[in-house]
Amino acid sequence: KAGVTQTPRYLIKTRGQQVTLSCSPISGHRSVSWYQQTPGQGLQFLFEYFSETQRNKGNFPGRFSGRQFSNSRSEMNVSTLELGDSALYLCASRQGSYSYNSPLHFGNGTRLTVT
């Protein structure tokens, strides 16, 4: 079974631009979460989607948004990029319902650099 796929792997953008990242979950997984990883900050939760509905949202500004499609694929968008948005963005999927006790399976991430 294929793992979580994130595209692109690397992105370089200029301050003020916007960016869209894509995530394809493991087949059969209906929950998709997004995390931001920066040095020293660990993994910061952005949001989680289940069946096209946002279930949870982390403490990030409104410039960060996401959505999930009917095939469970997800995208996240960051508008008006700032230098501090440079990070590794990780997508994770899990099996089962919203409250199911299953671990997250992560993709390899998209490394975003804002110059």
Added chain:
Amino acid sequence: DQQVKQNSPSLSVQEGRISILNCDYTNSMFDYFLWYKKYPAEGPTFLISISSIKDKNEDGRFTVFLNKSAKHLSLHIVPSQPGDSAVYFCAARDAGNMLTFGGGTRLMVKP
């Protein structure tokens, strides 16, 4: 305020010895805890988990201990191998099913 903390940013251990990675949390509503391992240029991979109703869970060389009264959990790796060198994240789940991660500990196992 960080609800999940890994106070040691790095740990160096000799091959064959025990590695102990620690994690502290502040939210008493966390009911499920997990450890993930991350190699460079890869996403984190799930290692082991423990429910708050237990105090120990073992899987091969990996054992997780939970001390609820101290709000502390630890991951023991015995014996440590060079391939265990990675960044380890602990994570805790709340009633809203959201995972909160610690800042990570870089483990280096020396041959």
